[in-house]
Amino acid sequence: MSVNNVQLIPVSPFPEINPGDNLPLIISSAIKKDDIELQDNDIVVVAQKIVSKAENRIVDLKKIKPTAFSSSVAKEVAKDPRLVEVILAETKKIIRMDMRKEGHGRLIVETRDGLILANAGVDTSNVTGGDSVTLLPLDSDKSADKIRTAIFKKLGKKVAVIITDTVGRPWREGLVDIAIGCSGITPLDDKRGEKDSRGFLLNATVMATGDQVASAAGLLMDKNSQTPLIIAKGINYKKSNRGSKSLIRDSKNDLFR
Amino acid sequence: MSVNNVQLIPVSPFPEINPGDNLPLIISSAIKKDDIELQDNDIVVVAQKIVSKAENRIVDLKKIKPTAFSSSVAKEVAKDPRLVEVILAETKKIIRMDMRKEGHGRLIVETRDGLILANAGVDTSNVTGGDSVTLLPLDSDKSADKIRTAIFKKLGKKVAVIITDTVGRPWREGLVDIAIGCSGITPLDDKRGEKDSRGFLLNATVMATGDQVASAAGLLMDKNSQTPLIIAKGINYKKSNRGSKSLIRDSKNDLFR
16 A cells, blocks of 8 residues: 655745735745745645734733723632733633743633633734733634635645644643644544454544644644644645534533632 | 645555554555655644554453443443443543433543543444444554654654544544544644734734644544544644644543533
8 A cells, every 4th residue: 555755844934924914825825926836725824913913913012901800810820810811702611720930820721612622722922922812813713714715715725624722631740732724634544344354343533634734734733823834745634624623522422620 | 934735645555454454664665655745744644543453452341251340330321241341340430421312322421541531532433343442552652653653764754643533522523533542743732822913922822733633634534434643744844753732631630520
């Protein structure tokens, strides 16, 4: 059986993104400019940060007045009350909070979208100034759709698009990248019913292909925020337009919240 | 700033591995035979399954007599009591167990090594017969060391080696690959103190590079068990001989067990 090589290609230089920028168009142009031979079935992986910036999901903490509840939570976790106010506005449910001996505490919540993330994905690094933070895109699947459509229009190629975020995990140290928005790819690859190489039925093997692609691309993204766009070639994936939500475990079926 | 492309190359054909096989030697030969131009700093990614098989970490359930405790747990989670006996022999602590409406229940434990895994990583698929299961290697870091040493001896290249397992996660559906054994790579890449592209200090960014490499390689491994060996080229990583244990969060610092 032949298996392709996989190639991960950073698109660079990639311009600084500002609020209101037409990101789908900028992504298409950057791919063209970098002389990457984009092909059908390539996966275009985009860091959440530039999507959030283009969609103006930026909040100036100077303009935030925390409620009493946010201030109380902020005290518990030793964070800026204005930041906690912004986090809780993105939150459906607090999953865990605690104070660590050194530095800030942890505030792990379920976002409006059902993602479970520290600080609801609100990011204090690398925005326009020390008091600005970025929120996750309002609808990352829709943002991915728009990028996919623009690439087809401008470059004539049928690709998949994944928008990634960098997250912590229970039990393991260090951050990894996951897929928070998808278009044109089934992020869960259900192999149940398929047989392994010896003919035995595979046991409940459903691979989180979307997250694995995000992690692979993250190997190139994490070096600096100037490579927020990676082209992945040679990955076998199933197509679908149903977005990323199948990656989120239903709370009823989750043992850890 | 220039960022390399990353390439993931499956080594194929890869022979069927049997108990007692000299896996480090077989891996070196397979790389040579496949005409892959191995270079210093490449990462050799190896699926746990072939390591376990070579190290004869195979148990025939027919020979297992479950204790009363194992039988009781087995009833709770609707699993074979002999399988539960084998799982609990690998277990330091049961983290969660439950019964689902359909099929088998879940038994999530901390292994002797501190990994938190469903069924202690005991795998019932793709061994030598329906009643055989594989356990994780006794010391995956040591197994990785041996492979790295053999590759240097046989092929003269200084590579890193990662042994991967496929695992489930809280909150998210689908399995991903993680690093359970490492040699020659620091699996945690600590960027705290480094600045982002605008000069702002990065917030506590410690990337789980070992796990991201495992996930990247898993994109090629998950197709069939005949590609258990992937060469990853172009990844920037820090070197170390301290193995994989830094990826495991200390239980005192973990909010989810």
